Amino acid sequence: MIAEKDGYCMRFARADDAANYYEQNYCPLDPGAARLTGCKGEFSREEVVSFFLRSVEEKDRSFFLIVAPDGRIVGESVINEIDWELRCANFRICLYRHIERGRGIGTWATEVTRDFAFETLRLYRLSLDVYAFNSRAERVYAKAGFRREGVLRDAVRDGDAYADVILMSLLEDEWRALKGR
Numbered sequence: 639m640i641a642e643k644d645g646y647c648m649r650f651a652r653a654d655d656a657a658n659y660y661e662q663n664y665c666p667l668d669p670g671a672a673r674l675t676g677c678k679g680e681f682s683r684e685e686v687v688s689f690f691l692r693s694v695e696e697k698d699r700s701f702f703l704i705v706a707p708d709g710r711i712v713g714e715s716v717i718n719e720i721d722w723e724l725r726c727a728n729f730r731i732c733l734y735r736h737i738e739r740g741r742g743i744g745t746w747a748t749e750v751t752r753d754f755a756f757e758t759l760r761l762y763r764l765s766l767d768v769y770a771f772n773s774r775a776e777r778v779y780a781k782a783g784f785r786r787e788g789v790l791r792d793a794v795r796d797g798d799a800y801a802d803v804i805l806m807s808l809l810e811d812e813w814r815a816l817k818g819r
Contacts, residue, residue: 641750645707646743648715648750651694655703655711660686662711663734671734674772676794698722700754704733704747712738715751717759725762725810727755740774748782756813763809769794770802783816784808 639649651659663671664686672679693701698720704713713733720727731748733739755761766784768775780786784806792800 640702640754641746643743643746646712646746647705648702648747649705651690651701651703651714653691653694656687656690656694659690659703659711668735670736670739671732673796674769674775675730675732676769698727700751700759702747702751704743706738713743713747715747717751717755717761717764720759720761725760727759727761727764729755729764729766744775745778745781748778752782752808752813753817756810761810763807765805765807767803767805769796770804771796776804776806779806782808783812785812 639647641648660683664681664683667677667679667681669679671677693699693716696718698718700717700720702715703711704715706712712735713731715729715731717727717729729748729751731744731751733744752764755764764784765787766779767790768779770776770789785808786804787807788805790803790805793803794801
């Protein structure tokens with residue numbers, strides 16, 4: 639376990655989590671989670687389990703599960719696309735059920751993952767993208783120190799309308815200033 643708060647824990651994903659990960663979050667996938675992450679609404683067990691198992695093994699990824707006090711996997715937080723030479727990576731997070739959102743869990747997990755990226759992985763740059771219609775997530779990222787660095791205009795569909803994709807990043811010196819180091 640890398641962190642715990644109010645009974646929730648964040649820990650590395652393990653191969654033996656694959657079945658629970660699928661059953662607890664993809665049967666069915668919450669439509670809000672699909673919309674906020676831009677993924678399709680339905681996945682087969684094989685798709686999810688094989689992706690999960692590959693993700694656990696990849697060397698350019700740190701894959702954390704967010705686990706509720708009752709042991710259910712309720713989300714994930716991921717540092718992926720790690721470029722060890724440039725010391726940069728991408729960040730993504732998802733809370734799978736709407737009942738877990740808006741309670742500070744995502745903010746906590748974002749901050750834990752951010753700190754892991756800079757303290758443990760020793761990254762120089764951590765970046766992310768967020769859909770403009772997900773203003774709650776954009777506020778969480780800004781609170782965690784990420785800065786807006788660009789907008790991909792009308793780059794994603796939200797139902798029948800187009801929406802912007804907001805690019806954000808945090809640099810090592812900005813993180814150090816944020817942490818008072």
